[in-house]
Amino acid sequence: MKHIQKTIRLFLAVASFAALMFGSSVFAQDHVVWRLGHTLTVPGSLYEKIITEEIPERISQASDGMIRVQPLIGVVGTNDILNALQTGRVQMGSLTVAYSAATHPLWAVLNLPGLVTNKEQIGPIARAIVQPKIAKDMEKWGINPAVVVSWDGGAYFSNRRIEKVEDFSGPQWRTHAPMLSQLIEELGGSTIGMPFEELYPSLERGLVDAYTTTVPAMHAARLDEVTKYVIEAPQGTSLAVVMVSDAALNSLPDDVRKNVVAELKAINNEVGPRLYQEYIDLLQGIREEGGMELIKFSDEEAAKVTEIAKKTVWSKWLEATGERGEQLIQKIQSATE
Numbered sequence: 001m002k003h004i005q006k007t008i009r010l011f012l013a014v015a016s017f018a019a020l021m022f023g024s025s026v027f028a029q030d031h032v033v034w035r036l037g038h039t040l041t042v043p044g045s046l047y048e049k050i051i052t053e054e055i056p057e058r059i060s061q062a063s064d065g066m067i068r069v070q071p072l073i074g075v076v077g078t079n080d081i082l083n084a085l086q087t088g089r090v091q092m093g094s095l096t097v098a099y100s101a102a103t104h105p106l107w108a109v110l111n112l113p114g115l116v117t118n119k120e121q122i123g124p125i126a127r128a129i130v131q132p133k134i135a136k137d138m139e140k141w142g143i144n145p146a147v148v149v150s151w152d153g154g155a156y157f158s159n160r161r162i163e164k165v166e167d168f169s170g171p172q173w174r175t176h177a178p179m180l181s182q183l184i185e186e187l188g189g190s191t192i193g194m195p196f197e198e199l200y201p202s203l204e205r206g207l208v209d210a211y212t213t214t215v216p217a218m219h220a221a222r223l224d225e226v227t228k229y230v231i232e233a234p235q236g237t238s239l240a241v242v243m244v245s246d247a248a249l250n251s252l253p254d255d256v257r258k259n260v261v262a263e264l265k266a267i268n269n270e271v272g273p274r275l276y277q278e279y280i281d282l283l284q285g286i287r288e289e290g291g292m293e294l295i296k297f298s299d300e301e302a303a304k305v306t307e308i309a310k311k312t313v314w315s316k317w318l319e320a321t322g323e324r325g326e327q328l329i330q331k332i333q334s335a336t337e
Helices: 002-022 046-062 078-087 105-111 119-141 178-186 196-205 215-220 246-250 254-289 299-336
Strands: 032-038 067-073 092-096 143-150 154-158 172-174 190-192 210-214 229-232 239-245 293-296
Touching (some): 032 046, 046 143, 046 215, 046 254, 078 092, 078 119, 078 143, 078 239, 105 178, 105 299, 119 143, 119 254, 119 299, 143 254, 154 215, 178 299, 196 210, 210 215, 215 254, 246 254, 254 293
Parallel strands (some): 032 067, 032 092, 172 190, 172 210, 229 293
Antiparallel strands (some): 154 210, 154 229
């Protein structure tokens, strides 16, 4: 009997370890662990707080403590997160669609410079129009893009004054999305690849003069300490989707699953206005504090940027997305009229 009990204990230990490393979820006596592969971390931002703190807490509450979400920051890369969800190595994951645009260009439609100029419309359009397209594509993999986190407040940042299209040429730019690299090079600028965490010392040392990101990300990384100008000109806005696997959801008791799905929908509806308000508050702070100067392109110069973007960035994107891309642009344009 002792030998049998020892064998059973050994089997359970091995099974638990295997589930932790390779399985769809990890069950303990009274809870299940969902690993969340977080692919892009921006410490200090509301985006980071929502994904790594609020979502885990609210899922735990919705499941009455049954689910514990464990964020794994930087463990799973952008190129591997979808596979990790399909194979059960993680049960949740975040994906910034700008970084997957080479493989899944349709998802990055809001990265098209000049497509949506009213930043307050970005969140609603992302949820009502873009999220269903992403969900349709992910359905075959058993992945649900449950929460869309939009990077509101995309802008250009520079230590040289930029007021018109011609001013883009000259500075050395670090860009955060392939479409912006295409646009800036078409505008006459030169771009350089660089990890975001290396941007601060590179600005200090003058290795780069300018960069693209969002106002919240800039603020969270304290780049305002080494940046003179914020330039508002046509730019795309990237989305991050927080995904959960169908396998993880389907393994839950019916009542728990319904509560968790309802909570994810509630989170999805709430984050958009909060992220937009964060951008507005930070922009107001820039105006009041005076550490950086805010430059807004004139309507005429903004139209030039958009026109150049349409001839280059938009046309390449449409070649990659075809009829689906054309239909998606038309739907978004109709929503912004």
